[in-house]
Amino acid sequence: MEIACLFKDFGIKTVRKRQSSSARSFAFLEVASPEAVQLAIQNRNGTIVKGQRMIVAISEERKSPESRKDMEMPELEPVPNGLPIGNGDLVPTPSVQTAPPPTKKNLYAVPVEMRCSFLVLMLRDCFKDLGWLIPISRISGEAALLVTDTMPQTPFFWAIHLTEENHRNMQKLFGALAEVESQMPFLSKQEVQQGTRCMAECILGEEGGAWNRCWVLDRVGDLAVVFFMDFGRSATVPLNALRRLDKDDFWTIQPLAQPFMLHEDFFPPQNMARQILEGRVVQQSQMESHILKFITKTN
Numbered sequence: 001m002e003i004a005c006l007f008k009d010f011g012i013k014t015v016r017k018r019q020s021s022s023a024r025s026f027a028f029l030e031v032a033s034p035e036a037v038q039l040a041i042q043n044r045n046g047t048i049v050k051g052q053r054m055i056v057a058i059s060e061e062r063k064s065p066e067s068r069k070d071m072e073m074p075e076l077e078p079v080p081n082g083l084p085i086g087n088g089d090l091v092p093t094p095s096v097q098t099a100p101p102p103t104k105k106n107l108y109a110v111p112v113e114m115r116c117s118f119l120v121l122m123l124r125d126c127f128k129d130l131g132w133l134i135p136i137s138r139i140s141g142e143a144a145l146l147v148t149d150t151m152p153q154t155p156f157f158w159a160i161h162l163t164e165e166n167h168r169n170m171q172k173l174f175g176a177l178a179e180v181e182s183q184m185p186f187l188s189k190q191e192v193q194q195g196t197r198c199m200a201e202c203i204l205g206e207e208g209g210a211w212n213r214c215w216v217l218d219r220v221g222d223l224a225v226v227f228f229m230d231f232g233r234s235a236t237v238p239l240n241a242l243r244r245l246d247k248d249d250f251w252t253i254q255p256l257a258q259p260f261m262l263h264e265d266f267f268p269p270q271n272m273a274r275q276i277l278e279g280r281v282v283q284q285s286q287m288e289s290h291i292l293k294f295i296t297k298t299n
Contacts, residue, residue: 155262158232199245232257
């Protein structure tokens with residue numbers, strides 16, 4: 001059941017678990033598509049589970065088509081009119097044109113941190129208010145976005161919509177956090193639980209990090225998995241690196257970053273955080289209405 005929960009976002013078809021020793025076990029999963037396989041590897045490989053790092057890779061027994069007894073039949077292709085010959089094949093007549101093969105379209109699973117169900121839970125716990133989800137879905141037209149995090153090889157990313165109001169909120173929030181950071185006591189290990197709102201240092205790249213509001217997603221041994229809502233990214237940090245930040249005064253400003261996706265493109269392997277994208281918000285995602293599709297000016 002735990003394995004199924006970890007990989008529920010990738011369209012699990014079957015799960016087979018194999019125990020090799022008291023310390024190690026293996027699970028073989030069949031997911032919805034080849035794209036889902038790659039997403040599962042990208043998003044779950046290296047995850048800490050019960051204090052151990054999980055390795056996610058393509059199983060050797062699944063690499064060879066001959067070894068698969070449950071191979072699905074390929075989709076039927078359109079067959080042109082023609083004359084049957086002895087072996088039952090069809091020979092197209094000259095007047096009939098074979099239909100071109102359908103264009104293959106990449107399908108991407110929405111990251112858990114971008115789903116409405118996740119954001120509703122976070123907003124209720126941290127801000128006691130769900131109003132943030134309403135105005136962010138109303139953005140349209142020309143826009144400039146400050147990218148805070150990307151999901152490489154997918155179209156999804158988090159960004160701050162650069163408006164005067166968001167700029168004021170950014171200055172107010174980061175100024176307040178910088179002022180109180182050294183004054184806030186560190187949390188004890190016993191205080192860190194799922195749903196704890198606090199603050200930690202969010203590493204932004206080569207330029208270093210910044211203290212930011214965060215929400216504890218899970219606790220594994222001496223580590224905590226937290227979500228930095230103003231940057232839209234998850235991170236694993238030591239329990240003793242979390243500072244207290246539970247006063248409502250620090251949670252009056254709604255999250256600065258919001259989820260977007262590129263309309264017809266995807267991000268390269270390297271992270272593109274701290275860059276500004278200029279372009280147009282064209283529509284809402286059909287998968288999650290609060291995720292807005294964005295076309296850059298270069299497209």
